[in-house]
Amino acid sequence: MQTPEMSAMATEDGGVAAEEKEAAAAVAVAVAAAEEEKEMRVMVAVDQSDGSFYALQWALENLFRKRGAAAALTVVHVQLPFQHHIIPAGPGIYATSIVVDSVRKAQEQNSAVILSRAFRLCKDMMVKAETLILDGDPKEMICQAAEQMHVDLLVVGSRGLSKLKRAFLGSVSDYCAHHAKCPILIVKPPKEKLPTESSN
Secondary structure (H helix, E strand, O other), X not given: OOOOOOOOOOOOOOOOOHHHHHHHHHHHHHHHHHOOOOOEEEEEEOOOOHHHHHHHHHHHHHHXXXXXXXXXXXXXXXXXXXXXXXXXXXXXXXXXXXXXXHHHHHHHHHHHHHHHHHXXXXXXXXXXXXXXXXXXXXXXXXXXXXXXXXXOEEEEEOXXXXXXXXXXXXXXXXXXXXXXXXXXXXXXXXXXXXXXXHHO
């Protein structure tokens, strides 16, 4: 039986904001579903964007520290697959093994930096967390991981893409909202942190 898809947006606005109340209502179903097991499984997806780390911080403050409920946290980062060949106007160009190894090493280092930053944030909030690195399309891999790990709540950030960019690039949060088989919380960054293009 599929859990109804849910999404909420949270912003920071001194005191108790209306958006925080809506977000709290959005996670209520996940909390209730996990009560019998006495431990809610939460997954937060992070990348190099500030929006994803704002989502992690919001989850730590509102789902763990304030609520004080027993919960298991998994922080997941998805590496994009490396294309071994480039197809310009002429014949295809294939990357040598040295180039492939170099790119993979750079990806691993980047992932290590991202998860290290996430781990420090969790440690500062005194929340224990597991980290997970996956390879593939972020949108699909996040949803697959959430399903395979039987996550009670998936938390993702919103980058505030313009409608045009969202149409061409797609949105991880939009995809997860439609395909994740668990409740999902989309955390929107504060207005002052949104890029100017988001108003388009």
